[in-house]
Amino acid sequence: MQVSSKMSIFQSSQVDKVMALTEAAKAAGRDIISLNMGVPFYPLLPEIATKLAANLTRPDISFYTPFNGRSDLRAKLAEVSSHKTGRKVSPEEISVTVGAMAGLFNVFLTVLDQNDEIIIPAPYFYSYRQQVELVGAKAVEVPLELNSQGAYELPLERIKKAINKHTRAILINSPHNPTGAIFSEQNLRELAALVADKKIYVITDEVYDYLSFTGKEVFNIASLWRDLDPYLIRCYSFSKIYGITGYRLGYLQADKALIDKLYGVNMDTVICAPTIAQELVMIALSEPELPSLAKHIKTLTANRSLMMKELDQSPELFSYIIPQGTYYMWVKYHLPISSYQLTRRLIQKEGVAVFPGTGFGEAGEGFIRFSFGGQAAKVTEAFARLRQSGLK
Numbered sequence: 001m002q003v004s005s006k007m008s009i010f011q012s013s014q015v016d017k018v019m020a021l022t023e024a025a026k027a028a029g030r031d032i033i034s035l036n037m038g039v040p041f042y043p044l045l046p047e048i049a050t051k052l053a054a055n056l057t058r059p060d061i062s063f064y065t066p067f068n069g070r071s072d073l074r075a076k077l078a079e080v081s082s083h084k085t086g087r088k089v090s091p092e093e094i095s096v097t098v099g100a101m102a103g104l105f106n107v108f109l110t111v112l113d114q115n116d117e118i119i120i121p122a123p124y125f126y127s128y129r130q131q132v133e134l135v136g137a138k139a140v141e142v143p144l145e146l147n148s149q150g151a152y153e154l155p156l157e158r159i160k161k162a163i164n165k166h167t168r169a170i171l172i173n174s175p176h177n178p179t180g181a182i183f184s185e186q187n188l189r190e191l192a193a194l195v196a197d198k199k200i201y202v203i204t205d206e207v208y209d210y211l212s213f214t215g216k217e218v219f220n221i222a223s224l225w226r227d228l229d230p231y232l233i234r235c236y237s238f239s240k241i242y243g244i245t246g247y248r249l250g251y252l253q254a255d256k257a258l259i260d261k262l263y264g265v266n267m268d269t270v271i272c273a274p275t276i277a278q279e280l281v282m283i284a285l286s287e288p289e290l291p292s293l294a295k296h297i298k299t300l301t302a303n304r305s306l307m308m309k310e311l312d313q314s315p316e317l318f319s320y321i322i323p324q325g326t327y328y329m330w331v332k333y334h335l336p337i338s339s340y341q342l343t344r345r346l347i348q349k350e351g352v353a354v355f356p357g358t359g360f361g362e363a364g365e366g367f368i369r370f371s372f373g374g375q376a377a378k379v380t381e382a383f384a385r386l387r388q389s390g391l392k
Contacts, residue, residue: 009133014340015126015359021344022353033382034353038177040300040327040373042243044280045292051283052276061275067267068259069096069251070278076285081234081253085222092256095266096273100207100237100250105131106265107233110258111201112137116168118203121154123330123360123367125177125205137168143363144179150321152181156190169201172221175208178360178369179330180323182212185219192224195231202228207237207250208326210293213301218325222253230255238281241293249277300327303372303379310383317391327373330357332366335391339368350389352382 010016018036025032044052055061068074074091081089097103104127112118114136120128122141129139142162145155159170172191174183195202202221209218222234237250252262266272284290307329311318320331333342339356346352357364372379 006134009130013126013130013359014343014356017340018343018347018353018355018359021347025347025351030351032347032351032353033378033385035370035372035374035379035382036353036355038240038328038371038373039245040240040243040296041375042292042296044243044247045284045290047287047290047292048242048280048284052280055279055283056276061279063275065096065272065275065278067272068263069094069273070282073278073282073285074251076282077251077253080285084220084234085225085253087225089253090256093253093259095252095254095259095262096278097235097250097252097266098270098273099239099248100205100235101127101131102248102270103235103237103250103252104128104203104205105134106262106269107203107235107252107254108132108135108137109265110261111233112168115166117164117166118168119159119162119170120361121159121172121176122363123178123357124171125173126359126361128171129361138166140167141361141363144176144181146321147187151184151324152176152179152321153187154183154191156187156194159191160194163195163198163200167198167200169203170195171203171205173205173207174221175211175218175325177208177326178328178355178357178364179321180326180328181321182214182218182324188219188221189224192221192227196227199231201231201233203233203235205235207240209236210241211297211300211327212325213304214324230257233258238277238284242280242284243296244277244280247274247277247280249273249281299376300373303327303374303376304329306376307370307372307379310379313383314387327371329370329372331368331370333368339365343368346386350385350391352385 074094077094078089078091116137117140119140122143132139142158144152147153234253239245339358343356355369357367
């Protein structure tokens with residue numbers, strides 16, 4: 001069968017290979033504990049589910065919305081964006097998307113040309129590179145650095161050196177997948193100053209901004225809009241926060257001229273985001289409080305402490321930097337094998353699925369990513385298996 005040469009982009013994904021290994025082991029009857037997937041343990045929040053169910057018989061719930069999303073939802077998202085950025089955002093600067101992944105891909109289609117470059121701090125969410133390469137552009141990996149406090153930060157000098165005449169954008173994800181880092185206000189201010197007046201798009205992926213363990217609200221580089229507009233593009237997803245990974249809804253905030261271009265991309269690819277998901281998020285954003293979400297965040301905080309405790313019992317095997325956000329642990333292992341070999345062994349021998357560091361870029365070799373987004377009992381059982389296996 002003849003297929004597009006673009007399909008070769010997907011063949012190199014170690015994350016895809018690990019997912020296939022995991023599913024094959026489960027199909028063969030193996031009891032596999034999955035600590036790899038970026039999915040929270042909770043389903044749709046009950047406060048939202050009850051009201052959504054009451055609206056399912058409405059005639060309009062089954063039909064298309066405007067290509068860029070319902071007008072009332074875009075107005076509500078403009079209000080939310082105004083709070084996050086500290087400036088008045090209009091509904092004309094909002095595009096409702098089929099999750100953050102479709103949102104990012106739409107952005108790459110819109111702003112990247114053949115052989116353009118986008119700087120991506122590494123390690124990074126694995127789909128970034130594949131999406132960039134699908135549109136014919138080049139992803140330039142720039143490894144994160146550790147600051148004097150032992151926290152990951154954006155490597156400003158390396159970014160400065162990576163910028164050239166082909167550089168069209170830089171992608172920022174904070175809180176960061178897979179390290180759990182939250183980039184400091186000072187670090188982000190220095191980045192904004194670095195790219196100001198260079199006509200380089202700053203694209204943010206803010207999917208985990210609700211999950212900070214620092215006790216402070218996550219600083220958003222978009223609040224530095226005076227330095228960045230009109231080259232600022234915010235991408236957001238509701239999948240994690242509301243427990244709706246299967247509903248697929250997110251949004252983009254960008255300059256109106258760019259949103260107008262994205263209108264056509266939506267129209268000719270997906271038409272519009274799912275109407276039922278738009279209704280769901282409208283309900284959620286209209287709720288003054290979501291007690292179940294606060295409860296779930298407490299559980300994730302406890303899960304983080306539990307995983308750190310489990311890792312601390314095997315210092316000869318594992319070391320890590322405490323995550324400030326997300327529900328991931330970026331763990332350095334002390335074994336003379338590649339991260340993919342280790343991941344394969346954990347699945348096939350110990351029945352524990354994690355992701356290899358190299359699935360997040362070349363800078364990830366020597367690391368594996370654990371997720372503590374699932375049930376606490378699974379975390380405990382997984383590490384009990386690792387200790388009993390005599391891994392070394």
